[in-house]
Amino acid sequence: MECNMCKKTTNKCCSRCKLKYYCSKSCQKNDYANHILVCPQRSADILVKGVYRDLIPTNPAVLYEYGFENCMTPLDQTNLFGLYIGLIKIIGCDASQLHSWWENGELPLNIKKAYDDGGYTINADKMISLAKPHLSKHDQAVPFRSLPESKRHVGIFYSIILKGFLPTIELPHWIDFGFCACKVRNIYRAGELSEEVRLQYLYQDLIVEKGCKIDEFHDAYISGTVLDLIKRKCDKTKTSWLSASKIETFGYNQPVKSVYNLKQYILSDSVNMIPAIRVDYGFGNCRTKDEEKQLKNMYKKLIFAPQFDAISLHKACIAGKIFEYVSSILPNDVLRADLLRNPYPLKEY
Structure with a gap:
């Protein structure tokens, strides 16, 4: 043969x-x-096939085995599917790996490991091929893994954008490059782009049409001025919505408003709660898992509400008025003020 x-x-x-x-x-x-x-083949093969066809699975076994049955909204399913897209197309996991993880009861654990920087960059040399022409001649001549971590982050982000993908919620790029500040919607209307997709298109314009090289983007990333770079390079007709929508980006290892870490934790089942979330948003008040689940579900409902604004929640947090803010968005919900307490505003000494 x-x-x-x-x-x-x-x-x-x-x-x-x-x-x-x-x-x-x-x-x-x-x-x-x-x-x-x-x-x-197996459920894992059907899932992988769906990823390459860009179709969210409908097979009952796939829905059960790979977590889609646990999704509360269509957007939850879309986000989970995006996680598998990154896992399969970018990181390079195949059906056999996925099936083995599921069979051993270690699917969430191994997905998290795959998305950790160590596991992620193992496959970076393979996935960086699209972004390589945007590197300097010097950086093209050395192994990608030998570049500084900040530049690897930018190179991986270029690959994601050039492949036509959005960064999945679990990646640091989702926060650093502003997708965390985009409004989340429950319902998508034909012909209406979400803010995440509009931002994705701006990055495509910056990289492809305006020819922004990785060195220039990296300099802006280090200095925390990526948003200024977009506004300077791209047409004003395409960037005018950024300020109105309160989009903000963050530099490499720059402090991030904990409200964006909260969104990342609430919208993903594989992101761990960091101490800032526990302190700022009331999870430290929870005495049982049920109370923690109740609080998480409340924040999910809040984030999906059309009136929700991340910056307004951030301001309410540092003013010690989360309960008042949530009540204004979810007036018909039974809320527990005792769970929404935090140490703010801090006393002055």
Whole structure:
């Protein structure tokens, strides 16, 4: 038989479908994105096939095994699907890995490990190919993993944008490059772009149309002026909405308003609660898991409310008036003031 890729003679075939032949692991890997679309298999294979077709799965087994049944809204399903897109297309996890993780009861743990910087950058040399032309000649000539962490973050972000993706909520890019400040919507209307997609298009314009190189973007990232770079390089007709929508970006290792960490924690099932969230937003007042779940569900409902504004919640937090703010957005909900207490405003000494 002939190798499906290079046409060399071989007797090795796909161990699952027994239909496609490959002379080497390299050829099989190079054909993976095409072959998975026609190779029927386990729930993990159906999920991977859906990722390459950009279709959220409907198969009951996939919905159960990979967490989609736990999603409360269509947007929750979209966000979870985005997590799997990043895991499969960018990080490079395959169906066998996913199936093994699920079978061993370690799916959430291994997804988190894969998204950690260490595991993420193992595959960086492979995924950086799209962004490589935007690097300086010097940086193109050295291994990507040898670049400073801040520049690796920018290179990975370029790859995500150039692939036409949004950064998943679990990645630091989601906060650093302003997607955390975009409004979250429950309902999407035909022809109406979400703020996250509008921001994605601005980055595409900056990188592709305006030709912004990674060194220039990296300098802005280090100094915390990425938003200024966008406004300076891109047309005002495309950037005028940024100020009205209170979009803000953050520099490398720059302090971040804890309200954005709260959004990240509330909107993702695989992000851990950091101490700032526990102190600022009342989780430290919870005495049981049920109270913690109750508070988390309240914040999720708040974030999805059309009137919600992250900066207003941040201001209410530092003024010690979270209960008043939440009550103004969710007036018909039974709220517990005791869970929404925080140490603010701090006393002056």
